[in-house]
Amino acid sequence: MLLGRTAYGLYWMFRYIERAENSARLVDAGLRMSLTRSHMNGDLWDGVLQTSGVGDVYESIYGQNWSEAIDFLMRDKANPSSVLSCIETARHNARMVRTALTRETWEATNECWLDLKALLARRLKPADLPEVIDAVKRKTGLIRGAFHGSMLRNDIFNFSRMGTFIERADNTARILDVKYYVLLPAVTQVGSSIDNVQWESILRSVSAHRAYGWVYEGEYKAANIADFLILNNRMPRSLAYCYEQILGNLQHLQREYSDRHAAHDTAERTMKSLQHHSIKDVMDQGLHEYIEDFINQNNQLSQEISEGYRFL
C-alpha cells in the first residue's frame, strides 16, 4: 500500500523518463532520414512532429517553418514532450516521491537532470546533436539500471513499470505510424532503396535494426517490420512485450491488494488481441487504423489505472 499521490508520481516519473528517451530517438531517426531526403526535409520534420503528438503546438507557434523542429523536440519548454521538459517533469515527480525511491535511483535521476539541463541549456549545433542524443540515451539508461539493481519488487516497482510500458507502447505505436504520415510510399517506391532506408530509420529509432536482421533474416518488408514492432513478444519495445509487462504488474497488484479493477479487464483484452491476431489481420484492418485504435485503448488503460488506484 502506498499513497495514491505517490503511485501517481512514480507512474508519471517513469512515463516521462521513457518519453525523454523516445523523443531523442525520434530526432535521431529524423536526422538519419534527412540525410537521404534533403529535398523533402520540410515534410519530414512535419511528420516527426506529428509522430510525437506535438505537431499542432508547433504549428501554432512557428507555422509551417520547420527550421525550429529539432530545437522544439529537444529543448523547448513550450513543448511538454521535449527532452528537456520531460526530464524536468520526471525529476519533479521524483522529488515528490523521493521517499519511495532508493538513493541510487534518486541520484541517477537527479544527475540525469543536472547533466541534460547543462547540455540542453543552449541551442544545439547540428554537429553536437549525435553526442547529445547519445547522452540522453545513456543517462536515462543509468536511471533504469539503478532502478533495476536497487528497488524492491513491490507495488512501488509495479506502478513505476506500468508507467514505463504504457508510455513505451504509446511511443512505439506512434513511431510505426510515422510511415503513415511521412513515409507513405508511392507504389513505385515500394521495395526501392528509398523505402528500405526509411524502414531502417524506423528500426534504428527503436534500437532494433540489428535485432530485426537476426529475427527476419533479410530485407525490410512492411509486414515483417509491423510484426516485429507489434506482435513479437521478444522485442522489448513491441506492443506485445509492453502489454505482457503491464499485465504482469497489474496481476502482481491484484494478488497483493486482493482487488481488481477495470484496468485488469482492459489490459487482458488488449493482450489477448495481441496474442491471437496475425500480422495479416492487422494489415487487413489497415495499419494506421489499427494503431489509432491501439493508442486510444492504451490511453483508456492509463485512465483506468489512475482511477482504480486513486492517483488523484
Next chain:
Amino acid sequence: MAPLAFDEMMTADNEPRPPYKTYNSWFESQDRSRLIAKSKEAENIFRKTGITFAVYGHADSSEKLIPFDLIPRIISASEWRRLAQGIEQRVIALNAFLDDIYHKQEIIKAGRIPRELIERNDAFLPQMIGMRPPGGVYTHIVGTDIVRTAEDQFYVLEDNARTPSGVSYMLENRETMMQMFPDLFHENRVQPVENYPYLLRQSLASLAPPGCQGKPRIAILTPGIYNSAYYEHAFLADQMGVELVEGSDLRVIDGRVKMRTTRGYAQIDVLYRRVDDDYLDPLTFKPESVLGVPGIMDVYRAGNITIANAPGTGICDDKAIYSYMPEIVEFYTGRKALLENVPTWRCSEPDSLKYVLENLADLVIKEVHGSGGYGMLVGPTATRKERALFAEKLKARPGNYIAQPTLSLSTVPILVNKGIAPRHVDLRPYVLVSDKVQIIPGGLTRVALKAGSLVVNSSQGGGTKDTWVLED
C-alpha cells in the same frame, strides 16, 4: 571596532584549545590543496544528492545549496553537559508554560507575565484552551539556538518550539564528513548523531493517542515540493520510514484522519506537521488554506490524533515572550535558569523604546514574530539611512519589536583559499520530548561566511559545519 571575538579553536597565542588539539595536528599534516579539492567534492555530494533549499523571492534560482565548511566545530564533553542541563531545564519549562497558558494561567495570575502579551498574541490559539495533548507534551521537537561569547559565556538566542528546521543538515554534514575523512573519526571520539531519525520515530510513537491500537502509523505533513524545507521533510520521512503526506492526501472520515492510498483510506495516528498553525485546518484557521486538512482540529480535540508539535506552541518563538524566559524557567522549575538569556529591551515599554532609539547604532532590532533573519536591523553594520528608516517603523509599531545588544559571537575557522580564517557561528541543538527529554549531542552549527558578518542564516549567505561533541 568590535572587541576581538572569542575563537573556539585557537587561543590568542595561536595554540589549539583542548577539544581541537587532535584535530589541529591532523589539519596541519594535511596538504592544503587536497583539502580544497575535498571541499569541492563535498559540494558535489550535496548537489548530487539534491540537498537543497529554496530561497523565497528568487524565482530563477529556486534551488540552492547551503555552503558546507569542512572544518568541524568541536565541543568538549564537559561543555556539552553544561549546555544539555540548561537546555533540558528550558524545554521542560516551555512545556509547562504552554500547559499553563492553555489551562489555569497561573503565571498570569501570579503577575509574572502581562495578560495581554499572551492573549493578544497572534500565536496564542484560543482553540487550544482546555486541550491537553497526549502525554501532556506540547512541543515534541525543539531547536534551542545558542551563541557563545567567551570561554564560559553561553546565551540562548531564541527558542524554536514551533517547527525547528535544519536537522537534515546536521545528519548530512556528519554523513559527508565520515565519507570524506574516515580517519578523523578514528582519532577523535565523536558522539553519534546518526540515530536521530530512529529516536524521533520512537519519541513520536510513544505519544500516540491513548486509543491507538497496535503500532501507530506516523506521517510527516509537508506543504509540498515548493517549500523551502521540502528536502528535509522527504529526508526525514525516508530515514524514519514513515509516510510523507500533503494536505491533499488527507481527509477526515468517521472522526479519524486518513490518507488516500492505492488500497483505500488508511488511518494516521501521529502527524509530524511541518505546516504552520494557520494553515493546518481551513475550518478552524485560514479558510483559504489548501495545505491542511479540513476538520483535523476536531479529530485532535477528540483525542484521536497526535499533532507534533501541538498547535499553539509558536507562542514560545515570540521574541517578546523570550524576554520573559528567565521568569518562566524559574516559575515552573523553581530554580534559576541555567542558561542565560540575551538582555532584551521590549520596545512596547516607553523607557526601553527611548533607550533603543537613542542607541540604534549599537543594537540588533528584531521583529517579535520574525524568523530566518528577515526584517531585522543590525545597528552597527547598517547605514545611517537604514537606521533612520527603521526608527520610523519602530515608532509606528513599537510592540512589534525587541532590541538586543550586538553580541560578539564566537568564531570557528573556515577553510579559505589562503588557509583558514575565523568566522562567527551559532549553534542549534535538537531536543526530543516524550516522557523524557533527549538532546542530540551536536546540532547544526551555522556560520557567517562573510568576514565580520554576524548573520548566519542560510537565506542570508550563511553556511554550515559538522558539529562534534567529544566523548569524555
